[in-house]
Amino acid sequence: MTDKNSLMRQLPKVDEIIRCIIIERAVKAPEVLIKLAVKKEIDAEREKILAGESTGCTREALLERIEGEIKRQNRPHLKRVINATGIVLHTNLGRAMLANQVSDQMKDIGAYYSNLEYDLEAGERGSRYSHVEQLLTFLTGAEAALVVNNNAAAVFLILNSLVREKEVIVSRGELVEIGGSFRVPEIMKASGCNLVEVGTTNKTHESDFLDGISENTGALLKVHTSNYKIIGFTEEVSVERLKAIGIRHQLPVIYDLGSGLLIDLQAYGIGEEPTVKKCLEDGADVVCFSGDKLLGGPQAGIIVGSKEYISKMKKNHLLRALRIDKLTLTALELTLREYLDEAAAMERIPTLNMIMQPLELLEKRAQFFLQSLDECPEAEYEVVETQGQIGGGSMPGVSLSSYAVCVCRNDISEGMLEQMLRENSTPIVTRIWKNKVLFDVRTMNEVEIQTAADFLNQL
């Protein structure tokens, strides 16, 4: 057995390797990154020797590993990926993609000064919320609007501003959890109000709400069950009925709508969700929703409703802690501007465009992908029809038919291939179905399809 101690002694010195990387190899990277990479790789080798997993590696092999590590560390960690899952709003992949015109404006606002909080007409301090308030009131019919960091923050701000130290009544069937970190009961507790659950999981009646009302009640809350659907023997209390109760007991009706549609997608045959405008017309006093779900904009929480309630939120000091930044704000403004022309919005907002893609077009795109793949004895390629979801906790139960190219290789397992795709310089995120790797083309453009095809062709 080779002596572990002598193997350890043979390991090159950290300082000497650093000098070699910088001077002889002329690697261009910040010195701290080089030091970290050298230390990391030498430590890893030392661990392996101690564990008896290495009988020493050549200096050259070690240098290669270090250079690879420096390269990885010297690139931005948050980067673009290719979404081949077909899930349009994938929370792990950044939810909504912004339109090109939106990112152009973000670049300008980021790189230069702006009128973020400066009223150019009056020559004095202005409000950052002024850039979107009018657009939002126009698009939803609300009296007033406010935007914050995300919808979780919106729910928090609404409750903290309107119902602190009071009770909020909510149906048991609507105590949702979204993505593991947003739980309605937790947010309510954190915002300083007390939750009063009424009804049962599948059925809540008007009388349950009436029974729950006491002198401590501060609001009635409705939460959209964004990521699940209770089907079968069910009953919920509509916004209209809640409003009737609210009027009688002088309580505001708050609606956490989750996704928040500005265009009626039912008219296009997608889902059954009400628009924000409809919820307000039905009587909700305050409605909140996300900017990066079906709206197709940046991460944001949008609050619309009556002036009386929104001004209380504007005066809440916590608003400062939840405020939206200028890059997000400009992306939101430009996304909302697209909605001034509904047909243009359906075309130019990537989220809506991808949801609306006709099946024939998806099939054509999958065929184009297939034709870009070279014949290979180890690989089997096939176009298949798939069923996808919109995702991002939007429209549960609505499934979108799509087309995918599935790949099966006799020399690489599906799990291995899926991992190799993730480790590509532009990572490609796929799904495994049966023992195949699936590329759903709904969420891929032609250039991305070419990138994926090139990857598969060079295997």
Ligand SMILES: *Cc1c(COP(=O)(O)O)cnc(C)c1O
């Ligand atoms: C998604 C969702 C949230 C959380 O919104 P974020 O913008 O992700 O903070 C809250 N409530 C409902 C009903 C949702 O669907």
